[in-house]
Amino acid sequence: MIRRMLLILLLSLTACSTSQAIATKPVELTVAAASDLTPAFKEIGSLFTERTGIQVVFNFGSTGQLAQQIERGAPFDIFYAANKSFIEELATNGVIDPNTMTVYAQGRITIWTRADQPLRPQQLSDLLDPAYKRIAIANPEHAPYGQAAREALERAGVWDQLKDRLVFGENIAQTLTIADTGNVEVAIVALSLSVQSSGRWVLIPAELHPDHPLIQMAAVVKGTKHADVARQFMEFVNSPDGHKIMKKYGFILPGEIVEPTR
Structure with missing residues (x-):
C-alpha cells in the first residue's frame, strides 16, 4: 500500500514537473523576411531578445518565394515583405491578418x-x-x-x-x-x-522605378499561435529603437515615405 502511494506521488510530481516545463518553454518567434533586411533584422532581433527574452528565428529570402511558402502553409508567424503588393495579395487570399498590415520602411x-x-x-x-x-x-x-x-x-x-x-x-x-x-x-x-x-x-x-517603389510592408500570418508576440515584435520594429537601426541601414522610415510620381 505504501509502495503504491509512493508511486502515485512520484508520478504526480513527474507530471507536474512536465507540465511546468511545457508551460515555461520559451516562445520562439519565426519571421519570414525579405533578404534586404538581413543585417538590420539580425541587429533588431538580438535587441528584441535582449529586452524581452523572446527568441526570434529569421528565414531570409526572396519576397516572392516566401509568399509562396506562406500560401502553402509554411509555419511562419510574421511576414516582412520587400514590396507591399505581396502582403496585399496574401490578404486578398485570406492568408494573413489584414488588421496587422503595417508599412515599416522603404528601400532604395x-x-x-x-x-x-x-x-x-x-x-x-x-x-x-x-x-x-x-x-x-x-x-x-x-x-x-x-x-x-x-x-x-x-x-x-x-x-x-x-x-x-x-x-x-x-x-x-x-x-x-x-x-x-x-x-x-x-x-x-x-x-x-x-x-x-x-x-x-x-x-x-x-x-x-516608380512602379516598384519598394514600399515595404509586414503582417501577421493567420493561424499563428504567437499572434500577440508577433504584434509585439512588429511594434518593436516600428519603435524608436527599431527605427534607429533601420535608418542606420539606409531605409526610409514610414513617416518619411513619399509615393513616387509617375
Whole structure:
C-alpha cells in the first residue's frame, strides 16, 4: 500500500514537473523576411531578445518565394515583405491578418562594385561599356529589388542592350554575394546591403522605378499561435529603437515615405 502511494506521488510530481516545463518553454518567434533586411533584422532581433527574452528565428529570402511558402502553409508567424503588393495579395487570399498590415520602411537600390574593381560606374548608362561583361540583379520574377532594377534599366533606356549580360540572383542578398565574390563586374543591389559591405556604391534615383517603389510592408500570418508576440515584435520594429537601426541601414522610415510620381 505504501509502495503504491509512493508511486502515485512520484508520478504526480513527474507530471507536474512536465507540465511546468511545457508551460515555461520559451516562445520562439519565426519571421519570414525579405533578404534586404538581413543585417538590420539580425541587429533588431538580438535587441528584441535582449529586452524581452523572446527568441526570434529569421528565414531570409526572396519576397516572392516566401509568399509562396506562406500560401502553402509554411509555419511562419510574421511576414516582412520587400514590396507591399505581396502582403496585399496574401490578404486578398485570406492568408494573413489584414488588421496587422503595417508599412515599416522603404528601400532604395544602388549600383555596386567591389572596392578593388577598377570600373567605377556612376549611372546606369555607364553599364553599356563592354567592360561590364556581367551584371547581377535579383530575379525580377519573384524579387522586388529585381523588379525595381529591371524597371530602372528600362527607364534608363539600357535594358535591351544589357539583358543578355544579366546574371540573376535568387534574392538580393545572393545578388550581392555574386558580385562580392567577383563573378560579375557590377550588381544592382539594396542600399541596406550596400552600406554594410566593403564595396563602392552609387544610389539609383527612385524616379527610375516608380512602379516598384519598394514600399515595404509586414503582417501577421493567420493561424499563428504567437499572434500577440508577433504584434509585439512588429511594434518593436516600428519603435524608436527599431527605427534607429533601420535608418542606420539606409531605409526610409514610414513617416518619411513619399509615393513616387509617375
